Every structure is written in structure tokens, then in C-alpha cells.
Amino acid sequence: MIANDRKNRAREESAPIGDAHRVTRDRRRCERRGAAYVRPPAEASPKPHPENALVRKLGNFIALSPGELACLAELQSKSEKIASKTDLVHEGETGRRAYILQSGWAYSYKMLPDGGRQIITFSVPGDFVGVRSILLRNSDHSFATITDAVVSPITMPRIIRVFNEHPRLGAALLWAVSRDEAIAVEHLVGIGRRRAIERVAHFFLELKDRLWLAGISGENGYECPLNQYLLGDALGLTAIHLNRVLRQLRERGLLTMKEHQVVFDDVKGLTKLAGYDNAYLDQPRPWVESDS
Numbered sequence: 001m002i003a004n005d006r007k008n009r010a011r012e013e014s015a016p017i018g019d020a021h022r023v024t025r026d027r028r029r030c031e032r033r034g035a036a037y038v039r040p041p042a043e044a045s046p047k048p049h050p051e052n053a054l055v056r057k058l059g060n061f062i063a064l065s066p067g068e069l070a071c072l073a074e075l076q077s078k079s080e081k082i083a084s085k086t087d088l089v090h091e092g093e094t095g096r097r098a099y100i101l102q103s104g105w106a107y108s109y110k111m112l113p114d115g116g117r118q119i120i121t122f123s124v125p126g127d128f129v130g131v132r133s134i135l136l137r138n139s140d141h142s143f144a145t146i147t148d149a150v151v152s153p154i155t156m157p158r159i160i161r162v163f164n165e166h167p168r169l170g171a172a173l174l175w176a177v178s179r180d181e182a183i184a185v186e187h188l189v190g191i192g193r194r195r196a197i198e199r200v201a202h203f204f205l206e207l208k209d210r211l212w213l214a215g216i217s218g219e220n221g222y223e224c225p226l227n228q229y230l231l232g233d234a235l236g237l238t239a240i241h242l243n244r245v246l247r248q249l250r251e252r253g254l255l256t257m258k259e260h261q262v263v264f265d266d267v268k269g270l271t272k273l274a275g276y277d278n279a280y281l282d283q284p285r286p287w288v289e290s291d292s
Contacts, residue, residue, distance in 0.1 A: 052076075053126030053214040054100055058172040060213060060283055068169045071162060076100055076152040082145050089130040089143040097153050098130040104149025105225055109233070110141045119234035121184055122146075122207070122226070126214045131177055134159070147225050175282070182280040183210075191236045194274075199235055200245045201274035204255060204262055209278050221263040 055072055058064065064072070079102060082088065088099055091110065106123040108130075120141060123129050133139035134156045163170035183206070190199045207224070211217030228239040235242065249255040254270045256263045264270060 053102070053124075053216070056215050057126040057213050058169070058176060061172045061175045062168055064169075064172075068166050071166050071169055075154060075158065075162070076102060079150050079152050082149045082151055084145050084147050084149075087142060087144045088151065089133050089139050091139055091142045093133065093139045094137065097155060098128060098134045099143075099151040099153055101125055101127050101129050102150040102152060104151075105146040106143055106149060107146055107230065107234075108141050108143050117233045118236075119230060121180070121187060122230075122234065124207075124210055124214055125216065127180070128154075128173075128176060146230065179280075179282060182282075186280055187234070196235075196237055196241060197245050197248055198274050200231075200237075200242070201249065201255065201270050202276050203231075203235060204257075204264075205267075205270060205274055205276045206278070206281070208262075208264070209281050209283060213281075213283055220267075221261060223260055224257065224262045225260055 052072075054076065055064065055069065058072070062068075082104070084104075088106065089097075101123050103125050106127075106129055108120045108123070110118050110120065112118070123143075129143050129151070130139065134154075159173070162173065186202075186206070190202055194202060208217055208222060211222050216222065226234075228242050231237075232239050232242045237245070246255075246257055249270070250257075252269070254264075254266050254273065256265060270276075
């Protein structure tokens with residue numbers, strides 16, 4: 001009899017736990033201890049997966065409802081693995097597809113007739129890539145991956161459906177696109193008016209904020225796959241000039257970049273040097289606000 005009870009108890013403890021089984025198991029445990037059983041409150045709606053960068057990003061703009069979370073999951077349900085250094089969209093292309101970058105890094109760029117390249121912006125997880133290519137007749141610039149990436153293709157009919165069925169989510173998507181435009185404007189100001197050292201400092205601080213929103217940046221730094229040629233083409237600097245600026249930042253005890261790792265040695269000092277104000281990103285900076 002005792003042996004059977006032990007077998008039943010062992011089976012009960014090891015069985016997969018569904019809601020009904022969990023209630024029965026917990027009630028029996030309380031009975032063995034002579035305690036009253038109190039059923040726990042119902043669980044709240046499932047929270048978005050912490051690794052879903054798009055959900056984390058848009059959740060900064062609105063509190064996403066279960067229906068909106070389901071819609072975002074559907075948007076990202078079809079994914080494609082893309083190798084590094086692969087073009088997603090070519091300038092002049094009429095493929096009418098854009099992408100959600102789920103993981104990895106990408107960049108947008110334009111090529112000049114003389115072979116020069118201007119990088120417009122870098123894309124990180126949670127960003128949309130090539131949205132204008134599904135709105136304009138032809139894509140006005142190209143997009144390529146920097147690292148291996150996972151993307152979800154999206155088309156204009158799917159975007160229209162989101163706006164029709166989930167207008168709040170549509171507004172959040174517009175917020176994300178507007179934020180990307182604000183980043184491009186800030187880069188234009190940086191290249192046109194900031195000194196090289198201010199430009200580089202501003203860029204790494206902005207990237208820190210963007211990566212934090214995607215959930216992949218620490219308080220003191222982040223992994224960065226960008227090499228000197230990508231950075232130079234984005235910041236309007238030669239590789240030699242860029243290396244000189246990075247050395248100056250390191251010697252001042254502000255920032256260190258080594259082996260694809262960016263480390264902030266003095267965030268406040270770097271922010272002051274760059275004159276950095278992240279208001280255009282429309283997001284909090286908890287590591288700064290907590291110190292104020």
C-alpha cells in the first residue's frame with residue numbers, strides 16, 4: 001500500500017503539468033501537509049518573447065494588446081536566413097518587398113558612379129528594412145546584410161491589412177518609420193556640421209540607445225560587427241582618420257573599440273563631447289536618468 005502511494009506520488013510529480021493537473025497536484029500537496037489549498041489567480045495574457053526585438057521596440061510606443069501581439073507574430077511567422085554580405089534590395093529594384101530584421105545587422109547604402117559608397121544607416125534587430133521600396137516605384141537605395149541574419153519579408157497588402165485591422169499598431173509602425181527618418185536626418189547633420197570626434201562619439205551613443213531598445217546592449221557597451229570601412233563610409237571619414245579619432249577617444253578615457261566590442265569608459269564625458277541629446281529617438285535612457 002505504501003509502495004503504491006509512493007509510485008503514484010512519483011508519477012504525479014513527473015507528469016507534464018497542465019492547468020487541471022497542476023491544481024490537483026497542488027491540492028494534494030496541501031492535504032498532505034494539513035494546509036488549506038488556495039487556487040492562484042489566473043495568469044495574465046502571455047507576454048512577448050524577450051528576444052523579439054520588434055515587439056520590444058514597438059512596445060516602447062504603445063502597450064501592445066494580445067491581438068496586436070498576435071498580429072506581430074503573424075507578420076514575422078515566415079522567416080528567411082540570409083548569409084552575411086548579401087544584398088536584400090538593390091537600388092532601382094521593383095520587387096515590392098520589404099523586411100523585418102529579426103536578428104543580425106544590415107545597412108542601407110548608395111553607390112556613386114566613381115565607385116564610392118555612402119552608407120545611409122545601419123539596421124539592427126527590430127528594424128524595418130526597405131519600407132520605401134514597397135511604396136515607391138523603384139527602390140531609391142540598396143540594402144545588404146553585414147552579418148548572418150534572419151528576416152521576415154513583408155508586402156504592401158500585409159501592411160495595409162495591419163492598418164485596417166489594428167490601427168493602433170499601424171500608428172506604432174508609422175512611429176518606427178518616422179524614428180528611422182529622424183535618425184537619417186541626424187546623420188546628415190553629423191556629416192555636414194560636426195567635427196570628426198564629435199561625429200564618431202555621437203554615432204556610438206546613438207547606436208547604444210538603439211541596441212538597448214532592441215534588448216541587446218548593456219549599460220557599459222555592446223558587440224559591434226562594424227569594421228573601419230563600414231564606419232568610414234557611414235561617417236564620411238577615411239579609415240586612417242577614423243582610427244585616429246578612435247585612438248583619441250581611447251586616450252581621453254571615453255570609449256574603447258576593440259575586437260568588435262564597444263566599451264563606454266565614460267558615458268557622461270562622451271555625451272558632453274558629442275553634445276548628444278537622444279530626444280529624436282523618442283525613447284528613455286535609464287542609465288542616464290537614474291544618475292540625474
